[in-house]
Amino acid sequence: MRKVDDIEKWNFLKEILIEKGYIPWQYQYGTDCPEGFHVWFWKTNRPIYEVVTHNKLIEKDIINTSWKKNSEGDESN
DSSP: OEEOOOHHHHHHHHHHHHHHTOEEEEEEEOTTSTTOEEEEEEOTTSOOEEEEEOOHHHHHHHHHSOOSOSSOSOOOO
């Protein structure tokens, strides 16, 4: 599990997740809960990656991002 509350760190992590082909699989709780907003990212044949944040801007960005790789190329990373 990775805790991310800094928007710059989130933007860096988001680019890696997109480049590797991960997509959000499940959400739980929210930034207004003590547990924070949990999201699990999934990719076929890869471990599930969990991110937790208490930052509302990051929560909105996760929900509103188009989780598709922006460029053509090998997505088997």
